[in-house]
Amino acid sequence: MGDVILVTGGTGLVGKAIEYVINNEPEGSRFGRKPGEKWIFASSKEGDLRDPEQTKALFEKYKPTHVIHLAALVGGLFKNMKYKLTFLRENVLINDNILHTSYLSNTKKLISCLSTCVFPDKVEYPLNELNIHNGPPHESNFGYAHAKRLVDVQNHAYNEEFGCNFTSAIPTNVFGPHDNFDLEDAHVIPALIHKCYNAKKNGTPFVVAGTGKPLRQFIYSHDLAKLFIWQLREYDSVEPVILSVGENEEVSIKQVADAIVKAVGFQGEYSFDTSRADGQFRKPASNEKLLKLMGGFEFTPFDKALDDTVAWFVANYNSARIGKPKA
Template sequence: MEKTDKIYVAGHRGLVGSAIVRHLEAKGYNNFVYRTSQELDLRDYHSVRNFFIEEKPDYVFLAAAKVGGIVANNEYPADFIRDNLMIQTNVIDCAYQAGVKKLLFLGSTCIYPKFAPQPMKEEYLLTGELEPTNEPYAIAKIAGIKMCQSYNRQYGTRFISVMPTNLYGPNDNFDLETSHVLPALIRKFHEAKVNDEPSVEVWGTGTPRREFLHADDLADACEFLMLNYDSSEIVNIGTGQDITIRELTELIISIVGYEGNIHFNSSKPDGTPRKLVDTSKLLNLGWKARIPLKDGLVSTYRHFASCEA
């Protein structure tokens, strides 16, 4: 991937896509093509096909997806499986038809079984039942992986699939109805502080363990893999470290400066008990995450608070 190659980042305004664009621009890449979701509906095959015929990108980062936390996945399962299947099917097929040199498909660690051994190795895919609360999304992502592998086998394409752990950073979704746990907690405690609320409710028991990767680290890993990885086998991207939701909550409270009480509502779902990925494959390739969780949370909260001001 040369600095002048035409690069299409699908989903360039989201958490992952915007981080990839920032990172690549900082590295000197200068030939990007973008379309907003209003300009190009990736669920519409003919529009996507026309876009690829017109623009002829050399490299594609497929970061566009319908994403959300437990609440959104529970309430809109049909939307999650339909939209994601349509988006990735259209982009992957049209990338092949247009002769794209290489494509990177962004999956998710929710593809792994609910009770997969920890840390989760790439070979645990399809060895057990999925977490019910995000099964439609996970099935769509698994289909994307298999589609990339199948196109590589049948057509000789260079489509790679990466599985990032839980992500956070600038341009995250902080909507309480559709966001993941980390941005939701930031918003909850920020608003509680601003409104001087005496207590805040947090879903679940606080005992599940989660791993968190800053989007800027993910972007760096994506460029690294575009340059250095060509296998059809999936690759985990993470930090190799996790914390409990209670520990995350307490860390966010200290950063936000909220002084009220916390109530963990155990009647609400916890989701998967633990999600820690085995990053040995990526470490052996020569890449390691660099942003400590506390530093990343501080910068993410500053970004959120500045947008709210």
């Protein structure tokens, strides 16, 4: 019998990207499917992971040997600020159920997906894997951040007490096909793509909030998928790994917006609303540990990844996650 890999949150942005890579890389290659291997991409419809019995039933149904845990209650800044307890409690329940059921099921390996929001608010840059717990996270999403931090604590505890091979990944800002493009709740790239698409369709100006000066590290979902597959196959430490492009790959929000305007083919009025807040100027993360372990990795150039994402959004507009249209 080959391995069975269960991906929770399997129909989201990163789950879909892993499915794409597994189905498109050559079998037996570094990022491809191994012969006899079975991959299960589970959606929230298959079971409520906040419920221990439903989580157990999911594991009994598929009998996974390995788990990539992507499922989480997520939201934009506004939701994180408004529902701190909900984000803390529901994510703690989901994570605890997945980790404990993985332990009870003798899962060979579990990788959980964290977020750069786990890092302390006051921290030296670049972010690295050693300073996760060196101070409280940012006030705006401390519920979600603490729930994710706790996964790292639990990984170490399961490893020490039971010898479990549990670890975690910390991606920077992810984007790509199958993202959440809901204007009320999307992250910066999918929100700007949707906004620019609407501006082109309606013949209205494309206005970007803020000055466009802040810098961010963005990772294309298909690249991140390969890094998760690498971590599953080749990384066996309990310590988390930052999965990211290098600090030298930071791009400004203006560069992002310029690239979107070009990719969408928008020719109307385009400006920045400098009365709107910019947020943090930059929060670079180091991928030194990742590259040292992997021996290098070729990331998709940002403009190419953005072109592919815009092309996917335009082609799949009617089925994409775009939120409810305003009445």
